[in-house]
Amino acid sequence: MKKVILKRFLNAIPLLFIISIIAFLLIKLAPGDPIQSFVTPDMNPDDVERMRKSLGLDQPIYMQYILWLxxxxxxxxxxxxxxxxxxxxxxxxxxxxxxxxxxxxxxxSLIIAIPLGMITAVKKNTIFDRIANFFAYIGISIPGFWFGLMLIYVFSLQLGLLPSMGMRTVGTDSIWDVMKHGILPATVLAFQNISVYMRYIRSSTIRQLDEDYVQIQYAYGASKRHVLFNHVLRNVLLPVITIIGLSIPNLVGGAFITETVFSWPGLGLLGVTSIFSFDYPVIMAITLFSSVMLILGNLIADILYSVVDPRIRLRG
Structure with a gap:
């Protein structure tokens, strides 16, 4: 396992290198000039050029990238x-x-999707299953920013139950206050994932319930609850880990939109603000850190594979 982790880290180095080149080129080719943030109507053109030179913006793109790297x-x-x-x-x-x-x-997402997906599989084609699938399709379809605005309108403006923006109330420093501010943005990020996870867990559970080992357990007198949570659940978790690894990019991308809607003071809000102000050092740093988060997330998913299924660990 240590060799696998080391190999993944070594493979991540050229990947980050390629990502940095692409991000740097996209930023440089984008319309706009960061110097314009400092230019005033009465500024001398020579001062503008000196400022451009001090930031290294007068050099060719490849030299700017080499210096940055x-x-x-x-x-x-x-x-x-x-x-x-x-x-x-x-x-x-x-x-x-x-x-x-x-x-x-x-x-x-996991707390809600795992039991809900397994229950809908057991109650396949019932009214409960159809209602759950209906909401799952809604969760997959609606845009996150629209859902966030609807939650703000209902729970903040109309009902006044939850704060609509920020991470803390001014003058209040408590964990409960942070949790109240995080309920709506966390719900927006989780809603689509719950829908996707539930659908995969449902289909995987249905397949597992048709396997021979399930029928053997029933023949030995095991209850449906025992078979579902002691045998089927373990086999269902493998595709769940795969989905989690695949959904990490959506979590990172969704955080940019969600943090902007709710003014959550994270990397997403900082990234959007930096893009609008053309603050390219911050944009490049956020791009690299987001890429590292994606790589680490997928590495954790690989490690969880070996925890859930010992056969993978033995082959490794």
């Missing part, structure tokens, strides 16, 4: 063009908020 390899992510703060400090401040939101939504 050299700084990254030494742990220097540069300074934000807008806030003048170190980019690494800004990223470190925002990571806990994003990871907390993603972790809460993923946990909520």
């Amino acid at each position: 050299q700084n990254i390899l030494t742990g220097n992510f540069g300074y934000s063009i807008i806030t003048k703060r170190p980019v690494l400090d800004m990223i470190i401040e925002r990571i806990p908020a994003t990871l907390g939101l993603m972790g809460a939504s993923l946990l909520l």
Whole structure:
């Protein structure tokens, strides 16, 4: 297992290198000029050129990339063009908020989707199954930003039960306050995942219930609950781990939209703000950190495979 993990980390290096090149080129080819954020109507053109030279923007694109890469390899992510703060400090401040939101939504998705998917499989073609599938199709279809706005309208504006934006109430410093602020954005991120997970778990459970080992357990007098949660569940978890690994990019991408809608102070909100202000050092850093999160998420999924199915660990 250690060799597999080491190999995955080594394979991630060229992948991150390619991602950085593509992201850097896209940012440079995008319309706009970061220098315009500093230019005032009465500024001298010579001052503008000196500023461009001090930022290294007067050099060819490949030289700009080489200089940026050299700084990254030494742990220097540069300074934000807008806030003048170190980019690494800004990223470190925002990571806990994003990871907390993603972790809460993923946990909520699994807690609801696993039992719901298995129950709908047992009650296949019943009214309960049809209603659950109807809501699953809705969850897969509706856009996340629209669902977030609807939740704000109902639970914040109309009912006044939950806060509509931010991570904390001004003057309040408690875990419960953070949890209240996180309920709506975590629900938005989890809703689509619950729908996808439930559908996969339902179909996988239906297949497992037709296997011979299930019929043998029934022949020995085992109850349906015992067979479902002691035998079928273990085999159902493997495709669930696959889906989790595949859904991590959606979680990261969804966090950008959800954090913007709810003003959640994470990497997503910082990324969108940096894109609109053309703060390319921050954009590049967020791109790299998001890529690392995706790679680590898929690596964790591979490790969980070996935990759930010992045969995979033995082959490894």
